[in-house]
Amino acid sequence: TVAVKQVKKSSKNRLASWQSFWAELNVAQLQHDNVVRVVAASTCAPASENSLGTIIMEYV
Structure with missing residues (x-):
């Protein structure tokens, strides 16, 4: 099961x-029991003009 996060941009x-978006992706490199694993991330073709991208993470 995964969680999908749309990262919104600030006007x-x-x-x-x-x-903030790239910092969150850098944190994805951490491996710890209290940090969810990032499965995938994309900045391509966001679903909304208010979005920088999408991050797909494990759902706990």
Whole structure:
């Protein structure tokens, strides 16, 4: 089972939105019992213009 997260962009600070998105993906490299595993991530063809991308994570 997975959880799908749409990462929304901020109209006020686009740079901060991108930095937050990439920081979240960098955290995905961590392996710990208290951190969910990222299955996939994409910035291609988001479903909404308000989205930077999608992150698919394990659902716990």
